[in-house]
Amino acid sequence: MTDVFSSLATCDRETTRQIASVLHCRRQDPDQYRMLRRFLAAVDVTAGPLLEIGCGSGELLADLADRAPTTTVVGIDHSVDLLRMAGRSGGAAENIRLLAADAHRLPFAAESFPTVLMYTLLSHTPDIRSVLREAHRVCRRGGQLAVLDGDYASTDFSLGPHDPLNACVAAWRARYVVNTHDLRALPRLLEAAGFQLVRTGAHNYTATHSAYAYTIVDRGVDTMLGSGTIGEDLARSLKNEARRRADDEGFVGSITYRFALARRHPSPSAAGTASPRA
Numbered sequence: 001m002t003d004v005f006s007s008l009a010t011c012d013r014e015t016t017r018q019i020a021s022v023l024h025c026r027r028q029d030p031d032q033y034r035m036l037r038r039f040l041a042a043v044d045v046t047a048g049p050l051l052e053i054g055c056g057s058g059e060l061l062a063d064l065a066d067r068a069p070t071t072t073v074v075g076i077d078h079s080v081d082l083l084r085m086a087g088r089s090g091g092a093a094e095n096i097r098l099l100a101a102d103a104h105r106l107p108f109a110a111e112s113f114p115t116v117l118m119y120t121l122l123s124h125t126p127d128i129r130s131v132l133r134e135a136h137r138v139c140r141r142g143g144q145l146a147v148l149d150g151d152y153a154s155t156d157f158s159l160g161p162h163d164p165l166n167a168c169v170a171a172w173r174a175r176y177v178v179n180t181h182d183l184r185a186l187p188r189l190l191e192a193a194g195f196q197l198v199r200t201g202a203h204n205y206t207a208t209h210s211a212y213a214y215t216i217v218d219r220g221v222d223t224m225l226g227s228g229t230i231g232e233d234l235a236r237s238l239k240n241e242a243r244r245r246a247d248d249e250g251f252v253g254s255i256t257y258r259f260a261l262a263r264r265h266p267s268p269s270a271a272g273t274a275s276p277r278a
C-alpha cells in the first residue's frame with residue numbers, strides 16, 4: 001500500500017481536504033505545538049531565504065514567517081491543492097513564496113538556501129537518501145538543515161497486551177507512513193548525505209485528550225473498514241473507545257519524535273567526506 005502523503009500530488013480533493021484538517025489538528029495539539037516551538041527555537045531563522053521542503057498546507061510556514069518577518073520563506077510541496085490552502089491561510093504573509101515541486105528534484109540552483117527545514121516529510125518519502133542529497137545540494141556551505149519527524153514505529157496506543165487500538169494504529173501506519181523505522185538512523189543518514197551533525201534529540205509526545213490522536217485511530221479504523229476487515233459496529237466502537245480512554249484513563253497514545261540539526265561543511269574540500277557507513 002502506498003503512503004497517502006507520498007501520493008498527494010495526484011490524489012482526489014477529499015483526501016487532500018482530510019489531510020489538511022489532520023495537519024491543522026496536529027498544530028492545535030498543545031504538546032505537539034510545544035515540541036514544534038522548541039524545534040524552531042533551535043534553528044537560526046534570521047539568515048534567509050528559508051526553505052521548507054514538504055510544507056503542505058503551511059502550518060509550519062506561518063510560524064516561520066512570524067519568526068522571520070524580514071526573511072523570504074519558501075515552501076515547496078508536491079500537492080498543488082495543499083499549496084493552494086497554504087496560500088489562503090498563512091501563505092498570505094508577504095514574505096512567503098509557494099512552489100509545487102518534488103523533494104527529490106528541487107527546482108533551485110545549488111547552494112540557494114542558508115536554512116532548510118523538513119517537518120514530518122522524510123517519514124513519507126520512499127527514498128530518504130535522495131531527498132537528503134537534494135537538501136544538501138540546495139543548502140549553502142556552512143548552512144543548516146533542521147529535521148523534525150515522527151519515529152512512527154514507536155506509536156503505541158495500548159493500555160495492555162493485545163489492545164485492539166494498536167491494531168488501529170498498525171492499519172493507520174500501513175496506509176500513512178512509508179518510513180516506519182528509518183528516522184532512527186537519521187544522524188547516519190544526514191552524515192551520508194554530506195552534513196555535519198550539530199545536535200540530535202527526541203521528544204515523547206503523549207496524547208491525553210487530543211483530537212489529533214483521535215485522527216490516528218479514526219484513520220486506522222476507516223482503513224480497516226474500507227478493506228472489509230471490520231464492520232460498521234466495530235468501527236464505531238473502536239472510535240468511541242479512544243474517546244472513552246481520554247476521559248476515563250487520561251491516556252490515548254504516545255509517539256516518539258526525532259529531531260536533528262546539521263550543517264553543510266563550510267569548505268568545498270570537506271564537503272566530499274560523507275561517511276560511507278549508511
Ligand SMILES: C[S@@+](CC[C@H](N)C(=O)[O-])C[C@H]1O[C@@H](n2cnc3c(N)ncnc32)[C@H](O)[C@@H]1O
Nearest residue numbers: 008023054055056059060077078102103119120
Ligand atoms: C505530514 S505532511 C507535513 C506538512 C507540513 N510540514 C506541516 O507543517 O504541516 C507531509 C507533506 O510532505 C509532502 N510530500 C510528500 N512527499 C513529497 C515529495 N516527494 N515532494 C514534495 N512534497 C512531498 C506531502 O504532500 C505533505 O504535504
